[in-house]
Amino acid sequence: MEMKTKTEAEDGRQDLFITREFDLPLDLLFKAFTDPEIIEQWMGSKVLKLENRKFGSWRFEKKDASGNVVFAASGVIHEFSPDKKITRTFEMDNTPFGVQLEITEFEKQTDDTSRLTIHTIYESCAKRDEVLKLPFSQGINWAHNRLQEIVGKLK
Amino acid sequence: MNLRRDVFQAIADPTRRAILLLVASQSLTAGAIASNFDTARPTVSKHLQILTECELLEQKQSGREIYYNINAKKMKAIADFIEPFRQMWDDRFNKLESIMKAYKKPE
Numbered sequence: 001m002e003m004k005t006k007t008e009a010e011d012g013r014q015d016l017f018i019t020r021e022f023d024l025p026l027d028l029l030f031k032a033f034t035d036p037e038i039i040e041q042w043m044g045s046k047v048l049k050l051e052n053r054k055f056g057s058w059r060f061e062k063k064d065a066s067g068n069v070v071f072a073a074s075g076v077i078h079e080f081s082p083d084k085k086i087t088r089t090f091e092m093d094n095t096p097f098g099v100q101l102e103i104t105e106f107e108k109q110t111d112d113t114s115r116l117t118i119h120t121i122y123e124s125c126a127k128r129d130e131v132l133k134l135p136f137s138q139g140i141n142w143a144h145n146r147l148q149e150i151v152g153k154l155k
Numbered sequence: 156m157n158l159r160r161d162v163f164q165a166i167a168d169p170t171r172r173a174i175l176l177l178v179a180s181q182s183l184t185a186g187a188i189a190s191n192f193d194t195a196r197p198t199v200s201k202h203l204q205i206l207t208e209c210e211l212l213e214q215k216q217s218g219r220e221i222y223y224n225i226n227a228k229k230m231k232a233i234a235d236f237i238e239p240f241r242q243m244w245d246d247r248f249n250k251l252e253s254i255m256k257a258y259k260k261p262e
Binding site: 003004005006007009011012018020022023024028029031032038041042043044116132133 | 168172240241245247248249250251252254255256258
């Protein structure tokens with residue numbers, strides 16, 4: 001099976017790269033990162049705020065069936081260059097992971113294909129590894145696990 | 156958890172990563188491994204000790220010689236470590252791609 005999405009996390013470093021080639025023209029790829037309704041569809045989080053401009057802020061939230069927030073993240077946009085680059089901070093509520101700097105670059109490959117590179121820088125090497133240890137495999141993300149934890153306590 | 160962290164510290168060093176690559180294809184003695192590096196022999200020994208303690212390397216006695224070979228199981232644990240994270244993004248991006256393909260060609 002071909003791995004379309006690649007991750008590169010060198011040992012002993014506090015950053016990582018995620019790269020992916022899309023069968024999509026550049027403008028559609030960029031739109032998928034800037035249109036709140038589209039983001040909600042593929043991220044699975046509610047977009048409460050997304051100001052696509054320099055010094056704009058953003059906030060995503062995910063709730064369980066009973067309306068409890070199981071995942072929330074927010075940050076500030078530092079660079080917004082259409083079809084090129086978005087630089088923003090990212091911080092998850094109520095976690096010890098600190099703030100991340102995310103540099104997302106969009107590149108045209110052909111008229112119908114494009115390439116995405118996300119460079120994430122963590123506060124420290126240890127924090128990066130903690131984030132990578134989050135149990136992603138069981139569900140889409142950490143939120144599911146929080147959910148299980150909460151449901152587990154109710155039993 | 157702690158053991159895992161040790162493993163990651165172990166492979167944080169470029170020389171130790173090079174050692175792992177060397178023994179990935181064949182079992183080697185400490186001397187044979189050291190001959191691949193400009194580093195002093197005791198330094199290489201220290202690296203071998205750390206890798207062995209983290210169970211990334213296994214020692215096998217053969218006559219008077221001790222051979223080092225890679226512990227594939229432990230190495231797999233390292234690869235698996237980032238795999239769920241990669242998988243999560245792959246799932247998301249697959250979804251993104253299909254949503255945007257539909258967007259491109261509205262019915």
